[in-house]
Amino acid sequence: MPSYDRPPADLDRRENDTVDQLVEEYTQRGLSRRQFFQRAFALGLTVSAASTLLAACGGTTSAAKVTSVNLLTTWGGEEQDSFKAVVAPFTQASGITVNIEATRDLDAVLTTRIRGNNPPDLAILPNPGKMQQLASQNKLIALDTFLDMNKVRADYATPWIDLGTYNGKLYAIFYKAANKATIWYSPTQFQSNGYQVPQTWDQLTALSDQIAGSGKYPWSMGVSSAAASGWPASDWVAQIYLNQSGPNMYDQWVAHKIPWTDASIKTAFQTFGRIAGGNHYINGAPQAILATGFQDASYPPFKTPPEAYMYYLGDFTAGFITTQFPSLQPGTGFNFFAFPTITPTYQGAVTGGADVVVAMKNNNGVRDLVTYLETAAAQTIWVKRGGFTSVNKSVDLSAYPNVVAKDSASQLVAAPIFRFGAGDIMPPAVQQEWWKGMLTYIGDQSQLDSVLQDIEGVAQQSYQS
Numbered sequence: 001m002p003s004y005d006r007p008p009a010d011l012d013r014r015e016n017d018t019v020d021q022l023v024e025e026y027t028q029r030g031l032s033r034r035q036f037f038q039r040a041f042a043l044g045l046t047v048s049a050a051s052t053l054l055a056a057c058g059g060t061t062s063a064a065k066v067t068s069v070n071l072l073t074t075w076g077g078e079e080q081d082s083f084k085a086v087v088a089p090f091t092q093a094s095g096i097t098v099n100i101e102a103t104r105d106l107d108a109v110l111t112t113r114i115r116g117n118n119p120p121d122l123a124i125l126p127n128p129g130k131m132q133q134l135a136s137q138n139k140l141i142a143l144d145t146f147l148d149m150n151k152v153r154a155d156y157a158t159p160w161i162d163l164g165t166y167n168g169k170l171y172a173i174f175y176k177a178a179n180k181a182t183i184w185y186s187p188t189q190f191q192s193n194g195y196q197v198p199q200t201w202d203q204l205t206a207l208s209d210q211i212a213g214s215g216k217y218p219w220s221m222g223v224s225s226a227a228a229s230g231w232p233a234s235d236w237v238a239q240i241y242l243n244q245s246g247p248n249m250y251d252q253w254v255a256h257k258i259p260w261t262d263a264s265i266k267t268a269f270q271t272f273g274r275i276a277g278g279n280h281y282i283n284g285a286p287q288a289i290l291a292t293g294f295q296d297a298s299y300p301p302f303k304t305p306p307e308a309y310m311y312y313l314g315d316f317t318a319g320f321i322t323t324q325f326p327s328l329q330p331g332t333g334f335n336f337f338a339f340p341t342i343t344p345t346y347q348g349a350v351t352g353g354a355d356v357v358v359a360m361k362n363n364n365g366v367r368d369l370v371t372y373l374e375t376a377a378a379q380t381i382w383v384k385r386g387g388f389t390s391v392n393k394s395v396d397l398s399a400y401p402n403v404v405a406k407d408s409a410s411q412l413v414a415a416p417i418f419r420f421g422a423g424d425i426m427p428p429a430v431q432q433e434w435w436k437g438m439l440t441y442i443g444d445q446s447q448l449d450s451v452l453q454d455i456e457g458v459a460q461q462s463y464q465s
Contacts, residue, residue: 135166220308222297230435330402427462
């Protein structure tokens with residue numbers, strides 16, 4: 001059975017290993033098969049070359065106690081195809097098959113399986129809130145019991161490690177991320193009109209006034225999303241709140257340590273309201289905002305002629321734009337600028353989302369797969385395929401398929417302050433009341449106090465249950 005002890009400290013520090021040294025470390029120093037493949041990939045060896053070398057050393061690629069692991073996720077379609085491409089080298093090298101079960105109702109399926117004492121080996125959770133809950137119930141395996149934490153700390157910024165930690169132990173690796181600090185625009189239109197990309201909120205409102213004053217509409221906005229209508233506006237408020245009040249207040253808000261009627265929350269709503277209800281800011285507002293789908297709302301800045309000039313939503317918006325306007329080139333035909341600074345102390349703060357890898361069983365297959373998924377080599381496979389943003393600092397930014405994807409990933413990796421989208425880690429009832437409240441507020445901003453009181457009432461019940 002392979003040893004899962006961490007390699008000697010000097011082994012991690014050396015950066016210029018040769019193949020001969022790798023062989024010596026395996027044969028003389030007890031390097032585990034997992035560590036062998038990890039270091040072989042770092043040296044640039046292919047799976048087949050590493051497997052051949054391991055066999056020559058007297059090792060085997062099928063010595064694991066398990067031959068398959070089960071993984072539960074929400075990924076289907078293209079996402080699942082890309083993940084299968086990621087794990088293919090792992091299966092080839094280890095002989096361990098990854099059986100993927102996909103469901104759109106992951107929380108219900110996972111809860112049922114846990115209650116039936118039949119949890120999956122691993123799960124990909126859509127947010128860290130569920131991870132925290134499962135860790136508190138002792139349903140997860142601490143990843144720092146087998147991962148090389150020196151490597152993890154080298155690969156991930158502290159905020160990402162902290163988000164995956166519960167009671168001082170690491171339980172999650174942040175894998176597929178989304179950046180929600182992005183405002184989309186046409187560089188061509190900005191240049192032709194002499195508009196400057198704003199760096200601060202004051203500059204943003206000044207630019208909005210300039211565009212509106214010329215008889216054009218500076219913004220496009222749409223919050224319609226069937227039963228989830230309102231969520232794009234809640235993303236606005238969350239990003240504003242983090243940039244306005246900072247991470248400590250944000251954490252208190254998410255944990256309901258301050259009421260929804262607090263002045264800081266009201267101010268964030270009002271700041272958003274100045275965009276949603278600005279004079280000549282959005283064509284047909286407020287009714288058009290409520291009636292327009294969030295995907296359709298991303299199109300006006302890129303039409304000919306443009307019907308608006310800016311649109312706020314997460315970095316997945318790039319997919320909407322490229323599908324609707326396939327001739328537009330990333331970086332010139334469309335791009336984003338970072339959400340502008342509101343309070344200088346919190347400059348560069350980013351909200352976002354991410355899928356997290358957690359382990360629910362402790363076997364060699366799980367340990368090997370998690371160790372593999374943590375690596376830059378594994379994540380780069382999906383990065384090159386597109387539709388994937390990694391927060392692993394060791395992933396080469398040149399691997400991203402275009403400059404827009406590269407810049408979004410760079411912003412996430414370098415963010416001095418990162419917080420998960422507030423609604424996604426609040427109780428579902430609170431999140432839904434918030435979405436509903438955003439619709440009411442957009443329709444009639446004079447209703448703000450009653451909106452906040454209604455959300456607070458739901459929060460008081462939800463956080464006690």
